[in-house]
Amino acid sequence: MLEIRNLWVSYGGLPVLRDVSLTLARGESLAVVGESGAGKTTLGLSILGLVEGECRGEIIWRGKNLLALSEEELRRLRGREIAMVFQNVETALHPLYAVCDQVAEAMVVHGLGKGEAADRALALLERVGLRPDRARAYPHQLSGGEKQRALLALALANDPEVLVLDEPTASLDPRTKGEIVGLLLEMVRDRITLVITHDLAAAARLAGQMAVLYAGRLVEAGPAADLMRDPRHPYTRGLLRAYPHLATTKDLQGIPGRMEHGVEGCPFHPRCTQRLEACAVRAPSPVPAGGRTLACHRGGIVPLLEVRGIAKSFGAFRLLRGVNLTLYEGETLALVGESGSGKTTLARIVMGLTAADEGEILLEGQKVEKRTPEFYARVQMVFQQPGESLSHRLNVLQAVKEPLDVQQRGTEEERLSVVKRVLAEVELPCDDGFLKKYPHQLSGGEVQRVAIARALVLEPKLLIADEPTAALDASVQAKVLKLLLDLQEKRGLAILFITHDLAVARKVSDRVAVMLEGRIVEEGPTWEVMASPAHPLTRSLLTWAGPQLPPAWARRGSWPAHEEFSGPGRPSAGAVSSR
């Protein structure tokens, strides 16, 4: 068992790793993920005692603290009990020695005879897929994949118990990557493995456990599959949102700002959209939370809106039959279903425009009893029919400014500048002429954007959007959706997106809930629901949603032989015309 306890590493007084604690058991594989500069490689190097900076804390291996060992004692461990495969395949091998000699040297320095070491090196290289003629070659004669294999053989030379893999699949093509991952899976069995990577897909395949490192601190750790499917720390979610895989449906989103070391308090708080004042004061310590470890003052991504057991009947007609929904901070939940399934009524109940028969609404954990101005400052809605939701007696300026007047925010000039800024954000003109226009003088698209501007002018945390783009043509719809996602990225805007258009829901939502006759019949991550819908209604909705991918695309199998690539394919227009 390898145990890292409260490890601090700093270079020249600047901490790169802060208070990292991890435990790795035999046969267990842990992936450390995070942006470049998060301290991942430093963590790997510190286990081998190769860090140039100052270390504090303990790394316990076989009852000994590795940080307290002498250089000579460490040297004896390196390569023999603890080995590392470095990133930078191109430069990690010595350019002047044949690969097999480099592998053999790893054994010779730990006391094996030269002849035997040479034989074993060749055998080992063969096992990782390098034939003897390739094994005797120099690094410059090998491809990237072959070098990666050689590096792996080098690390495995003395059959180490702890293996640190630093970006083992970076810069490899998909086929080689697949082969290397397969090889690694076979080789890391029964060892303690630490995989350092920013490639989440590789991490998920190689490791059962995952730890997310941000600016030298551990922010979330737990089973890899859980973390990938249901990230709890805002940073983990940010990473996943920025990382494309083939099933990704939502537009890629970044994380605002950039990583900085040496931030007071929680390292992520300057980029976090749900930060509190406490976050800037003191760093949260990692605490166990439902099968994983989480370091967040707010206990991870907070549920912004909770809908519990809402039921509503109109006479004998039971429109809503106990609806439960949770909307988290900064996410989009798409509520889809046929017309008349109760979607809009649910939205109206949340907004307090219709009273529910049963159930309760919670906003940030507080039960909503009365709709106060503070409630509306945080929750806003864009209605389905913009023409009717805007008063025809108010011009654009008055309509957009009204919420500010009601909330008595700022002076008159400040309100005007806020209105202009928001109008610019939704790509509407903000000259006096336009501000004085009345709804009937505007096009349908403009009216809808004025309605969106009105909803956003208070900078709400939660936006309920009921078919917000149904009245817009495609190009304006694209812009409005991008704007909403942009605000989500910047401010952590949570959106309850009500639509019956699955193609739109697919591009904007993190999760999707399907409603049928007043009940939620299916709920899950959008890509999962889209890829394998469970409920017949979802399947029908998907079937009728629009043009489908050819089914052949979805077929999976092993990597085809190269002969299969030599077919005609689909030549480009230029290639056709030149024939």
Next chain:
Amino acid sequence: MLRDRPFATYVLAVFVILSLNFILPRLMPGDPLLAIYGEEALLAMSPELKEELVRRFSLDRPLSAQFLAYLAALFRGDLGHSYYFNAPVSRVLLGFLPWTLLLTGLALCLCAALGVVLGIESGARRGRPQDAVLLSAALFLGGFPDFFAGTLLLLFFGVTLGVAPLAGALTPYAGKAGLSLVLDVLHHLTLPLLTLVVVRVGPFYLLTRNTMVTTLGEAFILTARAKGCPDRTVRYRHAGRHSLLPVVTAAGLQYAHLITGALFVEMVFSYPGMGTLLYRALLTRDYPLIQGILLTAALAVLTVNFLLELVYVKVDPRVVRAR
């Protein structure tokens, strides 16, 4: 294309040198014989001798024929006649050349070996006191002119301490043989060699040290350390070997400087090498001899460079495949 075939480059270089040696005296104003032998020699010459020389250099034939005759003469080892020694230039050269080759060859080997070892140790201790001391010493000594350093050493060891001979390469008329001859030669060689090494080791040291500093930051050094290689192995087998590459290339260039240095050092120590010979030839304006010396020096530098190129191929496996 020439880069692909180093040998061809050298043949071309030799050809250019030979051509320059041929064409320069003939480009000088006036009589080529005047350019080759100088005014005084020509005045003292009898008409018969003059006729003989004109025939010998084919001066009565076209330039192309002259060039062919010149090449043919060179091929026979005929570099002309030194009238100061009253002997063929080639024979005179053969008497002096070995001493210079011994001195410069040993100096090159010692400079390279010492420079590389010091450079490796210094580079590995970058920024620490030992490194700072070595670095300052190398820069300080490297600033000495060869003859000045030679004079200082000669005064101290030869005159004050009296432990080294003051002149020559051998104890004359001692009739030594075998081991005692070798020791005698080494005894005479020590001070000139020391002078050259002290003054000329700087570039080797600096180059190795700086390459070493860069190399130690390379990823493969981390790999070596992660394997569990002891510090010495990392320093020499991994970093040192890699830092050797530019040193091999630089050694060829440095050899030219070493020969220049040797010319002065030999004079300081009255060492019977090419330097002393050149000095004498210059004083007596023995032009054929001067030309012969310069040609030999140029060829020696070229040869050493060519040999080093062969060594480089052995040191860096990547070069072979680059062809």
